[in-house]
Amino acid sequence: MNIYDSHSALKKKKISSLELITEALKKAHQNKNNSFISLTSDLALNQARTADEEISARGPRSWLHGIPYSLKDLFITKGIRTTAGSKILFNYVPPYDGFISKKISNAGGVLMGKVSCDEFGMGSTNENTPFGPVHHPLNPEFVAGGSSGGSAASVAEGSAAFSMGTDTGGSIRLPANFCGLVGFKPTYGRVSRYGQIAYGSSLDQAGPITHSVLDAACVMEFITEKDLLDVTNVANKKMSVVHELEKIKSGYLKDKTIGFSQEFIDACDPEVRNSLNDALKIFENEGAKLKNISLPHLKYSVAAYYLIATSEASTNLARYDGIHFGFRDKMSSKNLEDTYIRSRTLGFGEEVRKRIILGTFSLSAGYQDQYFAQACKVRRKIYEDFTTAFFQCDAIFSPVCASVAFKQGESKQDPIKMYMNDLYTIPVNLAGLPGLAIPFGHHKGLPTGFQLIGKSFQDEELLKIGHAFESVVKG
Numbered sequence: 001m002n003i004y005d006s007h008s009a010l011k012k013k014k015i016s017s018l019e020l021i022t023e024a025l026k027k028a029h030q031n032k033n034n035s036f037i038s039l040t041s042d043l044a045l046n047q048a049r050t051a052d053e054e055i056s057a058r059g060p061r062s063w064l065h066g067i068p069y070s071l072k073d074l075f076i077t078k079g080i081r082t083t084a085g086s087k088i089l090f091n092y093v094p095p096y097d098g099f100i101s102k103k104i105s106n107a108g109g110v111l112m113g114k115v116s117c118d119e120f121g122m123g124s125t126n127e128n129t130p131f132g133p134v135h136h137p138l139n140p141e142f143v144a145g146g147s148s149g150g151s152a153a154s155v156a157e158g159s160a161a162f163s164m165g166t167d168t169g170g171s172i173r174l175p176a177n178f179c180g181l182v183g184f185k186p187t188y189g190r191v192s193r194y195g196q197i198a199y200g201s202s203l204d205q206a207g208p209i210t211h212s213v214l215d216a217a218c219v220m221e222f223i224t225e226k227d228l229l230d231v232t233n234v235a236n237k238k239m240s241v242v243h244e245l246e247k248i249k250s251g252y253l254k255d256k257t258i259g260f261s262q263e264f265i266d267a268c269d270p271e272v273r274n275s276l277n278d279a280l281k282i283f284e285n286e287g288a289k290l291k292n293i294s295l296p297h298l299k300y301s302v303a304a305y306y307l308i309a310t311s312e313a314s315t316n317l318a319r320y321d322g323i324h325f326g327f328r329d330k331m332s333s334k335n336l337e338d339t340y341i342r343s344r345t346l347g348f349g350e351e352v353r354k355r356i357i358l359g360t361f362s363l364s365a366g367y368q369d370q371y372f373a374q375a376c377k378v379r380r381k382i383y384e385d386f387t388t389a390f391f392q393c394d395a396i397f398s399p400v401c402a403s404v405a406f407k408q409g410e411s412k413q414d415p416i417k418m419y420m421n422d423l424y425t426i427p428v429n430l431a432g433l434p435g436l437a438i439p440f441g442h443h444k445g446l447p448t449g450f451q452l453i454g455k456s457f458q459d460e461e462l463l464k465i466g467h468a469f470e471s472v473v474k475g
Contacts, residue, residue, distance in 0.1 A: 001161050002211040003067055003218045010055055010066050017055065017066030020161075021048040021110055024068040028112065028159035033135045033144070035153035037073050038081050039113040044068065047110040054108070063218035063242065065108030070160040072151050073114040074121060075206075076195035077101045084197045085117040085129040085147075088320050088327045088347030098195015099227050100164055100206055107222040112160050115150030119349045120317065121168050121199040123147050124418055125411045126175070128351040133408060137179060138445060142405040145175030151209045152179040162210045162219055166196060168203045169305055170400070170425025173437035173451055176209050177400035180439040180447030182466075183209050184216040187457045188432035189234035192227035198316040200309040201232075203429045213438070213467040217242045220459070234457070241460045245467045252468040254287030259393030262292055264424065268402040271443035276399055279440045279450050279469075283397070286472055293389045293396065297381040298427050302419060304382070305426040306355075307362050307375035313352075314359030320347065383431040386453070395465050396453040399424045400437050404446040424451070434459045436466045440473065 001020065009015040021044050028039055051066035060066060073083050076098035083089045097105070105111070118128040126134040126149025134149040136142040137156040144153040148165030152175035155163050165172040167185040176183025184207045191206045198204060208219040217239075224239040258280070265276045284290055322328040322343025329342040348356070362371040389396060401421050411418040428435040433456055439449040454462030 001158055003063055003161050003215040004212070006067055006161055007060060007063050007065075007218070010060050017048040017051040017110060018045070020066065021045060021068050021112075024112055024159050027157055028154070031137065031157040031159065033137055033140070033153045033157055034132050035115050035134055035150045035157060035159065036070070036113045037083055037085070037116050037131050037150070040080060040111055044110050044112050051108055051110060060108065062107040062222060064104060064222060067109055067161050068112050068159070069104060069109045070112045070115045070151060070154040070163040071101060072117050072148050072163065072165045074117060074166050074197045075100050075164060076197070077111075077114065080114065082114065082197070083131075084120050085131060086119045086348065086352070087130045088344070090327055092326055096195070099192040099230065100195065100223060103223050103225070104164070112154070115154050115163060117150055118147035119352050120197065120313070121147040121166055121171055121204070122313070122351050122355055123411075124170070124174055124421060125406060126150065127408070127411060128349055130349065135408070136405055142407055142446065143178070145178035145405060147171040148209065149175045152176055152181055152183070155179070155181055155209050155211065162208050162215060164206060165209050167205050167207055167429065168199050168309060169422050169429050172207045172209060173400050173425050173435055176437045177439070177449045177451075178405040178447065180449070181209050181211060182213055182216050182439065183207070183437040184220070184463070185428065185435045186220065186224075186459050187434045188429070189232050190236060190434075190457065190459060191223050192230040192233040194227055194229040200312040201316060202312060203309055205429070213436070213463055213470050214242065214245050217245055217463050217467070236457060239460060241463055244460075245464060248464055248468050248471065250286055250468060250472045252464060253283060255289070256395070256465060257289045257291050257393040258283050258395055258397050259291045259293040259389050260397040261295055264399060268399050269404070272399060272401070272403060272448050275441035275443070275448040276450055280397060282472060283469065286468075291393050293392060295385045295389060295427070297378060297385050298423070300378050301382055301427045301430055302423055304375040304378040305422070305430060306358070306419065307371050308379065308430070310355040310359030311362045311372050312359070314356050314363060317348075317352070317356055320344065322347065379430045382427050386427070386431045386433060390455050395462060398451050398453060400449060400451045404443050404448055428453055432456060434462050436462050438466055438470060
């Protein structure tokens with residue numbers, strides 16, 4: 001079930017939205033992947049009936065009209081529980097809709113429910129949450145990836161045609177890659193963050209997980225409007241690229257220059273490396289020029305990221321104090337300070353507490369210049385590396401991860417190794433660039449793939465290159 005074909009079937013009245021939603025709900029109940037935190041069955045059925053009435057009278061008003069979708073539980077939804085995958089917001093029901101939920105609702109999308117994520121988006125495996133781990137739809141012994149693991153699993157299992165995730169250091173692209181899906185992280189500022197629960201404010205960006213690049217473009221048309229409620233949302237024209245993608249043939253790649261680092265590819269596991277080299281051969285066979293580029297500061301990206309992201313998280317999560325809203329420990333709290341301490345200690349999981357402590361230390365007196373300020377300087381160097389590289393190429397080809405999906409529990413055994421697996425995705429967030437994960441190949445039943453990195457605010461061009469490659473592979 002994908003957006004583009006479902007839209008066409010709805011338009012021709014070959015299928016109804018109610019039939020789509022009924023089938024999606026059936027799959028949501030059948031699958032045991034633990035993808036949903038809150039399944040909104042009644043709401044979805046009511047929205048589907050309304051959509052069918054509207055489509056019958058006037059036809060679909062958008063690509064998303066009558067299409068089932070899921071939302072990562074970091075997006076604020078009026079009247080629907082929003083937990084951020086955390087105990088501290090376990091029963092929080094927002095009184096308003098955020099930008100993403102409002103725009104997709106206005107486009108006629110049918111909300112299936114809120115899906116699981118690593119707590120506050122902190123993790124790569126979707127195991128860091130009191131709601132339990134999300135299982136890989138193809139093999140439950142493996143993780144679906146994180147932090148948007150519930151988003152990827154819901155699309156892969158068929159309980160949603162697309163899902164909205166968030167990407168702070170790869171949290172859209174990694175689970176998409178693990179589950180054999182397309183994951184698109186737009187340029188920072190291209191999509192409003194209003195109503196998106198924050199982890200790292202200068203890094204977070206919402207984006208879709210879909211079955212195809214064309215489907216990703218269908219979603220992007222409705223979430224790229226200017227939003228005056230988000231000061232980081234850059235005034236830019238609304239994305240309108242679907243009809244251009246429909247016309248693209250494989251010849252589009254001719255004379256495009258694709259940059260890559262052989263050093264990064266060689267560092268991957270053999271099964272991933274072989275898939276990456278095969279993908280590069282396809283680009284070359286289609287007439288693209290391959291250019292080996294240098295990105296010398298990317299090796300420092302993980303260290304810089306975990307200082308910047310945790311520092312911002314320390315600030316953003318200070319509001320969860322056990323007083324204003326969310327979880328409060330009422331046992332043995334002697335005074336206000338004790339209430340703060342106990343509520344935050346019991347409300348936050350281990351990974352979140354760890355990152356808050358690291359971020360608070362990095363911002364503390366005497367250490368801010370030594371750690372946080374230095375990380376910001378490295379971030380600038382990484383941006384300059386990309387800027388220099390883009391003088392030589394139209395897009396950069398890169399692994400998403402050095403391996404296929406991890407086994408459940410592996411991250412607990414070696415957390416540092418898990419952090420280092422973000423090496424390929426983190427630089428894109430530090431530089432604020434668009435990144436597109438595309439599935440390609442399998443190893444022992446698990447998907448492999450790659451990502452394309454584009455120039456700042458040239459998201460449409462990145463989607464065109466990705467769609468052209470996808471068209472060649474799918475025939």
